[in-house]
Amino acid sequence: MLQAELIRKYNVPGPRYTSYPTVPYWDKAPFTEAQWKEHVKKAFQVSNQKDGISLYLHLPYCESLCTFCACNKRITKNHGVELPYIETLLQEWKLYLQLFEGEKPRIQEIHLGGGTPTFFSPEHLKQLIRSILETSEVTDTAEFSFEGHPKNTTKEHLEALHEVGFTRVSFGIQDFDLKVQEIINRVQSFESVKEVTDNARAAGYTSVNYDLIYGLPFQTKESIVDTIEKVKLLKPDRIAYYSYAHVPWIGQTxxxxxxxxxxxxxxEKRLLYELGKKMLEEAGYIEIGMDHFALKEDSLYKATESKSLHRNFMGYAANYTQLMIGLGVSSISDSWTAFAQNHKKVEDYQQAVAEGHIPIYRGHPLTEEDLILRKHILDVMCHFETSWEKEEQQVGILFEAKERLTEMEKDGLLEIGETSLRVTDAGKAFVRNICMALDGRMLRAKPESRIFSQTV
Structure with a gap:
């Protein structure tokens, strides 16, 4: 079947699978703070000494609104919000420390996301991280990373965070075409991106990532070619080449x-991806998982080679920890056996912490079926293949998935064995569709309203 026909056939709304079950299909039953604490304690006992734990810190503030963004953010130019928010984050961290009963957490990964983490001053960011590290140990293979806006990530930001252990930075580039930048309210020149990239490398960062997006308004083949050519000149270590998620109906005004x-x-949109992918591969980048590329020297590529690549709410990671704690407004935590999400409004989040509560407002304990399906969806997302024990076929959704995937196999998108499946090169563009055939929660829910962006 021709690529255009495949796109028309499989371009349907679908999840991005940073988790399974995906958030819209979490249980609606109340999930209490006491329940979450028990899941955290058990996961900490397993994860801390073996792999360490991961921390995601959500810093939601931005000075201006990027109109393509679907993240949880708060737009303000008032930097007086910085210190009170950091104090709340550190108080929330203390609530988790109490659950560890005196055992120091071993930090394997810290990621600062947003919002715009570099909205915060270098001094406040350094204060935040130092306060966490004073109560922790750091593993020998730890990776600390943050998301930086090219326009406001200063040399001081880079040096301050490198001083407390950060070696990876991700810059949101999106597209270098001025017409595209203006409509998405994200104007930044090639020169400013080059300067911040050079500053990062001079400060000692060993991995620089660029976020690029295809499918943005007014984007053309010419703008993609120009963007990739400019990116090649700067040679970042990693590139995330995302599909734009157009979801104004879920509140992204x-x-x-x-x-x-x-x-x-x-x-047209898929051709933009294929064009960019071809150019990136010709420049020496290897496709990693879904929508990600890395040079062979990067730890993400090495994790792919060793089959240790992992995917969670922070995206792809080179290391796995059973326990990932999300601090900050709207952050999602993962104990492997349960998920929990913090309050989505800053005021509600800060009030809950001030009252001495871990500030979750919803969660989901994973069932035995969830855990089995999660493993296979992760394998497909990270390794483009999965296999299962014969006993696992007793899980109805998994058994039925082989039948649901028969059409995709006929279209050359995957190969199905008796107890395995492997995504072909042609099928890598349709990984989300393949995972949807394993998604028991979504299949049973049969959503009537549109929740997700298109898969292509």
């Missing part, structure tokens, strides 16, 4: 600045 008529759609 900034995306209403343009309409679907302004977006490259279906075959």
């Amino acid at each position: 900034g995306q209403r600045r343009f309409t679907e008529a302004d977006l490259p759609a279906d075959e």
Whole structure:
């Protein structure tokens, strides 16, 4: 079947699978703070000495709204919010420390996400991290990373965070075309990106990532070629080449600045990806998981080679820890056996912490079926293949998945064995669709309203 026909056939709404079950299909039953504490304690006992634990810190503030963004953020120019928010984060961390009963957490991974983490001053960011590290140990293979806005990530930010252990930074580039930048309210020149990249390397960062997005309003083949050519000049170690998620119906009002008529759609959008992918591969980047590329020297590529690549709410990671604690407003934590999400409004989050509560407002304990399906969806997302024990076929969804995937096999997107499946090169563009055939929660829910962005 021709690529254009495959795109028309499989371009349907679907999850990005940073978790399974995906958030819309978590149990609706109340999930209490006491329940979450028990899951955390058990996961800490297993994870801390073996692999360490991971921390995600959500810093939600931005000075201006990027209209493509679907993250939880708070727009303000008032930097007086910085210190009170950091104090709340550290108080939340103390609530978790109490659960560890005197055993020091061993930190394997810290990631600062947002929002715009570099909204915060270098001094406040350093204060935040030092306060966490004073109560912890750091593993020998730890990786600390943060998301930096090219326009406000200063040499001082880079040096301050490197001083407390950060060696990876991710810059949101999106596209270098001025017309695209203006409609998404993210104007930044090639020169400013080059300067911040050079500053990162001079400060000692060993891994620089660029986020690029295809499918943005007014994007064309010419703008993608120009963007990738400029990216090649700067040679970042990693590249995330994402599909733009157009979801104005779930409250992302900034995306209403343009309409679907302004977006490259279906075959046109996929051609932008294929063009960018071809150029990146010709420049020496290897496709890693879904929508990610890395040079062979990077730890993400090495994790792919050793089959240790992992995917969680922070994206792809080179290391796995059973316990990932999310601190900050709207952060999601993962104990492997349960998920928990913090309050989505800053005021609700800060009030809950001030009252001495771990500030979760919803969660999901994973069932035995969830755990089995999660493993296979992760394997497909990270390794483009999975296999199962014969006993696992007693899980109805897994058994039925082989039948659901028969059509995709006929289309050359995967190969199905008696107890295995492998995604072909042609099928890598449709990984989300393949995972949907394993998604028991979504299949049973049969959603009537549109929740997710298109898979292509």
